[in-house]
Amino acid sequence: MKRFLTLTAIGALLAAPVMADTLRVGLATAQTGGLATYDSPVIDGVHIAVNEINAAGGIGGTTMIELIEKDVRSDAAQTSIAAQELVDAGVSVLVLPCDADPSLAAIGIVSSAQIPAISTCASSPTLPMIGGDYMFANFPGDNVQATVSAAWAREQGHDSTYIIYSPDSQYTTMPLYFAEVFEKSGGTVLGQDTHSIGQQDFSAIATRIASLEDQPDVIMTSAYEPDFPSMLKALRAAGVTSQIIGSDGIDSPTTFSLGDAGEGVVFTTAGHALDGNPLADFNTKFEAATGNKSETVFNAVGYDLIKVVEAAVLVTEGSTDPQKIRDAIANLEGIQGATSTITYKGTNGMPVRQVALIQVKGGEREYLGSPSPDAAMIPAPRMQ
Amino acid sequence: MELFLQQTANALALGGTYALLALGLAVVFSIMGLINFAHGELMTIAGYVLMYCGIASVPFVIAVPLAITASVLAAVAMERIAFRPVRSGSGATMLVTSFAVAMILQVLFQNLISARSQPVLLPALLSDSVRVFGLVIGVNKLAAIASTIVMLVFLDWFMKHQKTGVAMRAAAEDFAVARLMGIRANTVIAGAFALSGLLAGVAAVLWVSQRASVDPLMGFMPVLKAFIAAILGGLGSLRGAVAGGFLLGFIEIYLAAFLPPEMQEFRDPIGLGIVVLVLLIRPNGLIPSATLKAEKV
Numbered sequence: 001m002k003r004f005l006t007l008t009a010i011g012a013l014l015a016a017p018v019m020a021d022t023l024r025v026g027l028a029t030a031q032t033g034g035l036a037t038y039d040s041p042v043i044d045g046v047h048i049a050v051n052e053i054n055a056a057g058g059i060g061g062t063t064m065i066e067l068i069e070k071d072v073r074s075d076a077a078q079t080s081i082a083a084q085e086l087v088d089a090g091v092s093v094l095v096l097p098c099d100a101d102p103s104l105a106a107i108g109i110v111s112s113a114q115i116p117a118i119s120t121c122a123s124s125p126t127l128p129m130i131g132g133d134y135m136f137a138n139f140p141g142d143n144v145q146a147t148v149s150a151a152w153a154r155e156q157g158h159d160s161t162y163i164i165y166s167p168d169s170q171y172t173t174m175p176l177y178f179a180e181v182f183e184k185s186g187g188t189v190l191g192q193d194t195h196s197i198g199q200q201d202f203s204a205i206a207t208r209i210a211s212l213e214d215q216p217d218v219i220m221t222s223a224y225e226p227d228f229p230s231m232l233k234a235l236r237a238a239g240v241t242s243q244i245i246g247s248d249g250i251d252s253p254t255t256f257s258l259g260d261a262g263e264g265v266v267f268t269t270a271g272h273a274l275d276g277n278p279l280a281d282f283n284t285k286f287e288a289a290t291g292n293k294s295e296t297v298f299n300a301v302g303y304d305l306i307k308v309v310e311a312a313v314l315v316t317e318g319s320t321d322p323q324k325i326r327d328a329i330a331n332l333e334g335i336q337g338a339t340s341t342i343t344y345k346g347t348n349g350m351p352v353r354q355v356a357l358i359q360v361k362g363g364e365r366e367y368l369g370s371p372s373p374d375a376a377m378i379p380a381p382r383m384q
Numbered sequence: 385m386e387l388f389l390q391q392t393a394n395a396l397a398l399g400g401t402y403a404l405l406a407l408g409l410a411v412v413f414s415i416m417g418l419i420n421f422a423h424g425e426l427m428t429i430a431g432y433v434l435m436y437c438g439i440a441s442v443p444f445v446i447a448v449p450l451a452i453t454a455s456v457l458a459a460v461a462m463e464r465i466a467f468r469p470v471r472s473g474s475g476a477t478m479l480v481t482s483f484a485v486a487m488i489l490q491v492l493f494q495n496l497i498s499a500r501s502q503p504v505l506l507p508a509l510l511s512d513s514v515r516v517f518g519l520v521i522g523v524n525k526l527a528a529i530a531s532t533i534v535m536l537v538f539l540d541w542f543m544k545h546q547k548t549g550v551a552m553r554a555a556a557e558d559f560a561v562a563r564l565m566g567i568r569a570n571t572v573i574a575g576a577f578a579l580s581g582l583l584a585g586v587a588a589v590l591w592v593s594q595r596a597s598v599d600p601l602m603g604f605m606p607v608l609k610a611f612i613a614a615i616l617g618g619l620g621s622l623r624g625a626v627a628g629g630f631l632l633g634f635i636e637i638y639l640a641a642f643l644p645p646e647m648q649e650f651r652d653p654i655g656l657g658i659v660v661l662v663l664l665i666r667p668n669g670l671i672p673s674a675t676l677k678a679e680k681v
Contacts, residue, residue, distance in 0.1 A: 032491075033601065036499035167649055194648045198605050200594060203394035203525065204640035210520070211387050225501050226595040226602070233594060237513040237522030254597040257503040261511040 026086030033074025045302025124170035128349025146177035158217035174222035206238035224249030271339030282338035304337030399633025400532030405610035408583035410625035424603020430588035431598035438505030452585030459581025493600035501599035618669025
C-alpha cells in the first residue's frame, strides 16, 4: 500500500504541468494537403522562434519550449484527433491549422480541456466567436482586411465593383465584407458570382463579366491557389481589364510568377519587410537559419505566434498552467512580433494587427502602405 | 447570341480537356478492367517536369514534350512495377492497388519536392487571347481545343492502322481469343498504359497552363472529373469517353453561364444531378462498350 501511494504521488507530480521548467506546445497543423501551403511556412517560423528562445535559455531564461508536432493532413476530423492526443500529452498551448473550419473541429476538446488554442493563420473573425474563450486567432481578420482594401479602392477613385466568392469556407466569403464596406463608402456593387474551392475553369464567369455593359472598376476575390491564378488568367484572357483585389491567401510565390496577367494585382496581407523593420530582421534570421530566402509572410506569422506565447508566459512568471496562459494572452497589449504589433486586450480573441497592402509590379512586391482601417467601417463578423 | 457562342467555345475547351482525361482512363479500362486512380499522379509528374524546366530556363516548346515523355515513362513504369504483379487479381485488388500507387506517389511528392504548391513559369503567350469570328478566345483555350482534335485524330489513326492499336482493339473485345491469335498480353497492356500516359501528359500541360502551379495533390480533381466523364460516356468505350468528357464540359460551363445568380450556389449538385439523370435513361452510358465485361488474362 505504501509503495502504491508513493508511486501515485510520483505519478501525480509527473503529470502536473504547473510550474514545470518546460512549456509544452502542441502543434496540430496541416503539414500535408491543401492547407500545407500556409501551415508549413508558419511552422518553419515557429521553429525559428522556438530555437531562438531556447538558445537564450528559454522564456525569461527559465522556461524551455518543447514542441510536439502532429500532421492533421488538412482534415477536420484528423485535427480533432490530433488535438485530443496533444491534450493527453499534457500540452499547455495548442496550435491549430490555418483555416477556421478545421480549427473549429477541435473546439470541443479545447474548451473542455481549458487549454488556449491559437490558429496559425486563420483570419475569419467568426473563429473566436464560435470558438469561445480559449480560441485565439493570429492574423488580421477578414473583415478588417476587406475594410482596408475597400478603402484603398475608393481612394483610388474606383466606383464600381464585382465580387467573386465561394460559400465553401469562411475565408472565401471575404468579398461579402468587401462589398459591404464598398457600398457603405458610396461605391456600387455591380454583381457577384460564386465559385467552388478547387474549381479549375473560370471561363464562364470571365465571359459573363466581360459581357457586362458597365465594366467594374474593381473585381474582388479571396480565392487562393490554385483557383486564383486560373480565375485571373481567365478574366484577362476574356478581355477584362479591371483592377483585381485579393487577400492574404495569394501571398505566395505563384502570384509573383504570373507575368503580365499578375501585373497590378493588389492584395492585403500581414506585413511587409522594409529596411530595418522587424520583418526585415526576421527575414535575415530566416535566411541564416534555413539557408533560403523567406518567400512568404507566413514564415513571420509563425514567429509572431511564438512571440505571443512567450509574452504570455512572461506575464505568468514562468507558470505553464493553461488557464493562466489563456488569461495572459487575452490581456496582451502591443506585443512586437515580426510582422506587426499584436494586441488581444479588449478583443474577443481576434487580434488587432496591421494590414499591409501589396501590389504586384514586375513580378516583385510593391508596398502601398499599412493604413489603419476606420473602426466605424469594419463590418460585423458574418456567420456562415 | 454572341454570349452563347462565346460560352460554347469555353465549353468546347473544357470538354476537350475532360475528354482527354476520360480517354486516358478508358484506354486502360477497356483492356484490363482497371480504373487507374493513379492517372492523376501521372499529370502531377508532368506538372513537376514543367516546373523544373521553368526553373532551369528550358524553353516551353522543349519542356512540353519532356513533360509528356515523363508521363508516358511513368505510366509504363507504373504498369511494370505495380499492376503487372496483380494483373490476374480481382477487380477490387487492382482498384486498391491503383489507390495505393496514387497515395505513395503523393507522399513522395510531398516529402521529396514540397508539400506546398510550386509556381510553374509559363510563356506570356498562353495568357493572351485572340479574336476568332468576333469571339474572344484565350490562347490556352485554343490550345486545348487544338490538342484535343490532334489527339483524337491520332488515336483514331493509331487504333485503326497501327499494329499495336489493332491488337489493343482486339484485346478489348476478347482478350483470350486475341492471345490465341498470337497477340502478346504484355505488349498490349504496356501499350495501353503508354497511351494513357500520353493522354495524361497532354491533359496535364493544358491543366497546368491554366492554374500556373503544381502541388502534390493536384491529380485528384482531374481524375475525379475523368471518372465521371468515363462513366457518363460508358465505361470501357473510347468514343463514349470522348462523348462523356464533352457532355460534362458543356454541363459545367452552361450551368455556370446561364443558371440564375441565386441558383449558382447549387451549380455542382445540379450538374451531378443531370449526370445521374442521363445515367437513369442510359444506364450503360452514352455510347456503351460492346463488351462491358473486361476479361482477366
